[in-house]
Amino acid sequence: MPQEFYVAPLQAQSQTNSSFAQYQTQPIQYRIKRYWRVDAYFLQKLKDEGAQEMKSQPSPNISKYQPNLISEIKSVDDLKFVLMEIIKDLAINHPQQRVTVAILGKSFRNHYQQPIRTMVRNVCPELRLIDLLQTMPNLNVKQVDRDWQITMLIHGND
Numbered sequence: 001m002p003q004e005f006y007v008a009p010l011q012a013q014s015q016t017n018s019s020f021a022q023y024q025t026q027p028i029q030y031r032i033k034r035y036w037r038v039d040a041y042f043l044q045k046l047k048d049e050g051a052q053e054m055k056s057q058p059s060p061n062i063s064k065y066q067p068n069l070i071s072e073i074k075s076v077d078d079l080k081f082v083l084m085e086i087i088k089d090l091a092i093n094h095p096q097q098r099v100t101v102a103i104l105g106k107s108f109r110n111h112y113q114q115p116i117r118t119m120v121r122n123v124c125p126e127l128r129l130i131d132l133l134q135t136m137p138n139l140n141v142k143q144v145d146r147d148w149q150i151t152m153l154i155h156g157n158d
Helices: 017-023 040-048 076-093 101-112 116-123 129-134
Strands: 139-144 147-150
Touching: 040 139, 076 101, 076 116, 076 129, 076 147, 101 116, 101 129, 101 147, 129 139, 129 147
Parallel strands: none
Antiparallel strands: 139 147
């Protein structure tokens, strides 16, 4: 059931509460996690009132992994290498997000400006993307709902 709510700015007189008046002199700061959920009028009103957007900072415990991507994919081995690098990047830098084929496809398209399935057809026409991913020994690929979820297998030293 959708719920509606209204956010109203609070205005107070400085004579009523000195501690609140002191707090009020500090600029309003806000952080938006999902821009598509914020009303543009409300955002403009915040800016008009002198509010400052707080830039989100990466968590200090996450090490930023930079994928080592090759500029041109010419073989199945090149494609497997690139896919593994992108999956590592997604798994390390976005641990709260499941790596799905859809997310992998978006990331691949961002790097190579073409759909991942087109590249698979060009390099290995006899395989589908899922089949190719399942041939990679360090990946576990399973269907979850309507998408395929990809997890990396970590092998310990025995």
